[in-house]
Amino acid sequence: MAITEKTIKLLWSNAAGRCSFSGCTEKLTVEQAADSAPHTLGEMAHIKGKRKDANRYDATQTDLDRDGYENLILLCPNHHTLIDKKENEEKFPVEVLLEMKICHETYISNRLEAIKYSNIDQLKDSICIYLSESYQSWLQYGPLSENAQRNPHSDKLHALWLSERLTTIVPNNRLITKLLNDNRTLFPRPKQQTVAKFLTHASSYEKWVCDEIPYEAVLRFPAEFEQLIMES
Numbered sequence: 001m002a003i004t005e006k007t008i009k010l011l012w013s014n015a016a017g018r019c020s021f022s023g024c025t026e027k028l029t030v031e032q033a034a035d036s037a038p039h040t041l042g043e044m045a046h047i048k049g050k051r052k053d054a055n056r057y058d059a060t061q062t063d064l065d066r067d068g069y070e071n072l073i074l075l076c077p078n079h080h081t082l083i084d085k086k087e088n089e090e091k092f093p094v095e096v097l098l099e100m101k102i103c104h105e106t107y108i109s110n111r112l113e114a115i116k117y118s119n120i121d122q123l124k125d126s127i128c129i130y131l132s133e134s135y136q137s138w139l140q141y142g143p144l145s146e147n148a149q150r151n152p153h154s155d156k157l158h159a160l161w162l163s164e165r166l167t168t169i170v171p172n173n174r175l176i177t178k179l180l181n182d183n184r185t186l187f188p189r190p191k192q193q194t195v196a197k198f199l200t201h202a203s204s205y206e207k208w209v210c211d212e213i214p215y216e217a218v219l220r221f222p223a224e225f226e227q228l229i230m231e232s
Contacts, residue, residue: 003067006211018108019075042074055086140164170205
């Protein structure tokens with residue numbers, strides 16, 4: 001067995017592309033620097049070891065469960081190495097790693113708690129931050145970026161763009177969606193259709209990224225929504 005694409009996407013998106021080790025939260029994508037191309041750092045560690053000689057190996061576990069989402073935790077290389085050192089097996093048992101994973105993913109999820117604003121400018125200011133982050137991610141790593149144009153057949157760049165969709169764009173869309181749903185009445189009636197278009201876009205985009213629908217079913221990002229948020 002092997003880790004499926006759907007499991008990979010679920011793990012990266014639920015962890016928001018950050019190390020799940022307690023107190024770390026390192027971002028697991030690296031932007032282009034003077035001496036290196038952009039790349040990913042994240043490693044999908046097995047909570048119950050994959051091989052017989054690995055830490056926390058469970059002989060009763062099936063191959064399907066061994067590579068399943070519930071048995072994986074997203075870590076940076078340093079912490080992956082740390083938990084898999086033989087001398088650390090007792091320090092990082094299954095229960096400790098599961099708690100780390102749950103706590104980290106709960107922290108990410110809790111960012112979606114309701115936030116109420118008293119006026120529309122405050123709401124737009126918050127949404128603008130997430131829109132700008134997503135736009136920069138698309139500009140840097142997307143299929144029309146300079147990196148992609150220079151290296152159209154690069155598997156590494158494709159993998160990086162996939163991780164950026166999972167760790168930046170999808171989480172930002174979730175945050176924007178939550179802000180809109182909690183403060184939707186701040187928008188005047190003529191603008192509600194534009195808001196609805198973005199909500200449909202965000203929902204369909206995430207379903208496509210997670211392989212639930214084909215790309216043709218995704219509603220394209222509505223340019224009028226960006227105009228709505230950016231206008232004073």
